[in-house]
Amino acid sequence: MALEVKYEEIRANVIAKLEELSDEMITNLGTLDGIVGEIPGCAEGDVITAYINEYETIVADVYSKVNSGISQYCGQLESVCAEFEKVDTEMQSQIGGN
Numbered sequence: 820m821a822l823e824v825k826y827e828e829i830r831a832n833v834i835a836k837l838e839e840l841s842d843e844m845i846t847n848l849g850t851l852d853g854i855v856g857e858i859p860g861c862a863e864g865d866v867i868t869a870y871i872n873e874y875e876t877i878v879a880d881v882y883s884k885v886n887s888g889i890s891q892y893c894g895q896l897e898s899v900c901a902e903f904e905k906v907d908t909e910m911q912s913q914i915g916g917n
Contacts, residue, residue, distance in 0.1 A: 824900065824904075826900040826904050829896060829900050833896060838889075841889045844882065845882075845886070848878065848882050851878060855875075858870065
């Protein structure tokens with residue numbers, strides 16, 4: 820079975836969409852931060868501060884890992900596409916040159 824890599828489809832349908840969703844995730848994080856930021860207007864005290872700190876720790880950790888993971892994954896996909904594209908171009912030039 821031959822290997823077929825549709826570079827532009829991977830770039831458009833996978834990489835671009837993952838990057839778009841990553842941007843949406845950053846927007847959602849801003850929305851969440853705004854909502855949690857309203858807590859001090861509703862309650863005060865060390866417990867409230869602890870809840871806000873816990874939220875920030877959890878969310879920052881999760882979003883940071885997911886966002887950097889998506890970024891690395893997209894970079895790997897792009898690298899694979901570029902490498903296969905290069906090999907295909909070289910093969911085509913060798914076949915065409917003979």
